[in-house]
Amino acid sequence: MGNTLAYKILENHLVEGSLIPGAEITIKMDQTLTQDSTGTMVYLQLEAMDVDKIKTELSVAYIDHNTLQTGFENADDHAFIKSVAQRHGVLFSKPGNGICHQLHLENYGKPGKTLLGSDSHTPTGGGLGMIAIGAGGLDVAMAMAKGTYSLTVPKVVNVELTGKLRPWVSAKDVILHVLDKLTVKGGVGKIVEYTGEGVKSLSVTDRATITNMGAELGATTSIFPSDENTLKYLTEQGRPQDYVELSADPDAVYDETLKVDLSKLTPLAAKPHSPDNIDTIKNIGSIKVDQVAIGSCTNSSYTDLMKVAAILKGKKIHPDVSLVISPGSSKILSKLAENGALADMINAGARIIENACGPCIGMGQSPKSGAVSLRTFNRNFKGRSGTIDADVYLVSPETAAISAITGVVTDGIESGETLPEIEAVDFNFNDNFIVYPKGTSKDNTPVEMGPNIKPFPRNTALGDTVEATVVLHAGNNITTDDIMPSDSRLLPYRSNIPYLANFCFEKIDSEFSARCKEAGSCAIIGGENYGQGSSREHAALAPLYLGVKFVLVKSFARIHRSNLINSGIMPLVFENPSDYEDFSLGHKLMIEDAKNQVRNATITIKDLTNGKEYTAVTNFSDLEIDMILCGGKINSIK
Ligand code: MIC
Numbered sequence: 001m002g003n004t005l006a007y008k009i010l011e012n013h014l015v016e017g018s019l020i021p022g023a024e025i026t027i028k029m030d031q032t033l034t035q036d037s038t039g040t041m042v043y044l045q046l047e048a049m050d051v052d053k054i055k056t057e058l059s060v061a062y063i064d065h066n067t068l069q070t071g072f073e074n075a076d077d078h079a080f081i082k083s084v085a086q087r088h089g090v091l092f093s094k095p096g097n098g099i100c101h102q103l104h105l106e107n108y109g110k111p112g113k114t115l116l117g118s119d120s121h122t123p124t125g126g127g128l129g130m131i132a133i134g135a136g137g138l139d140v141a142m143a144m145a146k147g148t149y150s151l152t153v154p155k156v157v158n159v160e161l162t163g164k165l166r167p168w169v170s171a172k173d174v175i176l177h178v179l180d181k182l183t184v185k186g187g188v189g190k191i192v193e194y195t196g197e198g199v200k201s202l203s204v205t206d207r208a209t210i211t212n213m214g215a216e217l218g219a220t221t222s223i224f225p226s227d228e229n230t231l232k233y234l235t236e237q238g239r240p241q242d243y244v245e246l247s248a249d250p251d252a253v254y255d256e257t258l259k260v261d262l263s264k265l266t267p268l269a270a271k272p273h274s275p276d277n278i279d280t281i282k283n284i285g286s287i288k289v290d291q292v293a294i295g296s297c298t299n300s301s302y303t304d305l306m307k308v309a310a311i312l313k314g315k316k317i318h319p320d321v322s323l324v325i326s327p328g329s330s331k332i333l334s335k336l337a338e339n340g341a342l343a344d345m346i347n348a349g350a351r352i353i354e355n356a357c358g359p360c361i362g363m364g365q366s367p368k369s370g371a372v373s374l375r376t377f378n379r380n381f382k383g384r385s386g387t388i389d390a391d392v393y394l395v396s397p398e399t400a401a402i403s404a405i406t407g408v409v410t411d412g413i414e415s416g417e418t419l420p421e422i423e424a425v426d427f428n429f430n431d432n433f434i435v436y437p438k439g440t441s442k443d444n445t446p447v448e449m450g451p452n453i454k455p456f457p458r459n460t461a462l463g464d465t466v467e468a469t470v471v472l473h474a475g476n477n478i479t480t481d482d483i484m485p486s487d488s489r490l491l492p493y494r495s496n497i498p499y500l501a502n503f504c505f506e507k508i509d510s511e512f513s514a515r516c517k518e519a520g521s522c523a524i525i526g527g528e529n530y531g532q533g534s535s536r537e538h539a540a541l542a543p544l545y546l547g548v549k550f551v552l553v554k555s556f557a558r559i560h561r562s563n564l565i566n567s568g569i570m571p572l573v574f575e576n577p578s579d580y581e582d583f584s585l586g587h588k589l590m591i592e593d594a595k596n597q598v599r600n601a602t603i604t605i606k607d608l609t610n611g612k613e614y615t616a617v618t619n620f621s622d623l624e625i626d627m628i629l630c631g632g633k634i635n636s637i638k
C-alpha cells in the first residue's frame, strides 16, 4: 500500500508517535514564520521561555498586518519584534516588504520541509510541496524553542484534478468549488492533498491560492506535489537549488476522494457572510458593485496582478466603483513598476495601496454603509471589512477586475473579452527589506518594549471543583473574528490583552465583557465549528483574562481548540448535541472532582440552575491533560 505525500513528509519528520489518524505525534519543525499581529505574543512567550538558541533551520518575523501606524502602538510592536528577532537569530522582514505568506513562498519555502506559522493561512506553503501548518503563537514560540510541534495525525483527503481551467476561470474558483463541496468544517482533522493530471496545469502561485484557502475548510493543511512547475517557480525566484521532486506513491490510499474536472468549472463567488456560501457569478447576476479590492495572501501574486493589469489596460474603472489593489510583495510591485503594468492599473483609475494585508483585515478601505464589495481575499465574515452592514463577495482577480470596469458583478466568460497569457519573468534577488540577525544564538540586543506592550495573562492550576456561570450561548460557526474582533481600531492593541478584552465578542454581544467581569468565573456554550478562522490566540487569552474556565460546544475548529488548551481553558464537546438547547445565560454550572475527571474520556457537568447533569467529551491527549491541570502550556513547561 503506497504512501500519500503528506504522510511521507510527516514520516520524514517524525520525532515521537506513530502515523495513525487520531493519534498524537511530535514532528520536527524546520521553519517558522510569524506576523506582527500574532507575533508580539509569540516573542513575549519566547522571551519568557528563556531559550539560548532557537532550534529551527529558519525562522522569519514578518510585519504585514498592522502597518497603518495611526499611533505609536503599531510602530512600537514592530520595534519590539525587531529587537527580539535580533536577540534570537530570527530574520526580520520590514513593513513594506509584503504579506508573510507571499514572501515566504517567494523566498524561503522549500518542498518537503515543515513550516509552522502564527497565522492560519500558513498552509499557503503547501503550494510548494511543504507541510505548512497554522498554529497559535505559543505553539510557534515552542517550535522555535524546541524545534518540534505536536499534533493529532490528520486523515488525508485526495482532491483529484483532471482537465484544464478555461480562460476567466482560475485557481480561486477551484478552491471555492472545493469549499462548496466540503464546507467550512469539512476539512477539520484532515490534510487535503491534490493529485491528478490537472495539477500540471496549475502554477505554484495557483496552487498556493488553493492551499491558502484550504484554511477556510478548517483543514490542518493542504499540499500539492513538487514537480517541474515547482522547479520553474523556484528558478524564477533565483533558487533552483531548493527544488526536490516529490509526489504521492501511485498506489497511495486516501481516506476520502473528491474528483474535480477543472474544465467544467465556471467563475464562482463566496457570497456574504461565509467562505462556503458559494454560487456561480452567472447565478448571482449583475448586482451593482461599490468597491473592488484585489490583493491579500490568496490572490496577490505577480501573475494574478498581471492578469488584472491586462484587463484594466486602456479601460476606465466604473464611476461608482472604488478599486484598490495591494500587491503581495515588494518584488511583485517593483516588477509591475518596471514593466508598465502598474501604470496600466493607475491609468484605469485604481488606487494602489501598500504591500500588506490592509483591507483584508479591516486595516483601512472599509466600504461605505450597505456596500457590495468584491474582494479577492479569503474571508468574508460579517463586519470583517470594518463595515458591519457591507456585503462582501470573495472572487477571483479576473472576476474582480472586469467587474470594476462594468460596475456590476460580471462573468468574464460571458463578457466575450479575451484574456492574454501572462509570461513568466525572473525576479531579481532583493533582501533590502530583510534585517539579518548576527547569529543563531541568543545575543544581548536589548528588548524594546513600548508602553502599550503588556505581559500576557497566565492561568492558574485547575482546582478540584470548577464553578462557572454561562456568559454566552452562541450559535454555529463562531469565528475568532467574532470572539476577538480585529480592525484598524483594535489591531494596535494585540499586545495589550487587558485593553483588548473589553471588546471580546463585541460584535455579537456588547455586554459580554461586563457580564464576565460580574460573573468572575465563566463558561461559554456554543454550536458547531466554534472558533473557525484566524489563529489569533487573543481569542483564548481575552476570555482567559475575563475568567472563562471552559467552553462547551458541539464541535471545535482545530487551532482555536489548541489555543484554549494552551491557555488552560477546557474545550469540552457535548456528548449529546441536543443538550445545547437546555442552556441559557446565567445558568450556574459545576464540574466536581475536575482534576480527576479531565483524565477521563468524558466529564460530568452539573447544571445547578435546572438540576440536570450533562456529559461532555474531553478527548484530551496526555500532553493536553497536563496543560489543563497546570493551567496552560507555559505553566506546564515550567
Ligand atoms: C486573518 O486573516 O484572520 C489573520 C488576521 O491573518 C489571522 C491572524 C491574526 O488574527 O492576527 C489568521 O489568519 O490567523
Ligand code: SF4
Pocket (backbone or CB within 6 Å): 065, 099, 119, 121, 296, 297, 298, 356, 357, 360, 361, 377, 378
Ligand atoms: Fe493577511 Fe488577510 Fe492573509 Fe490574514 S488572510 S494573512 S489578514 S492577507
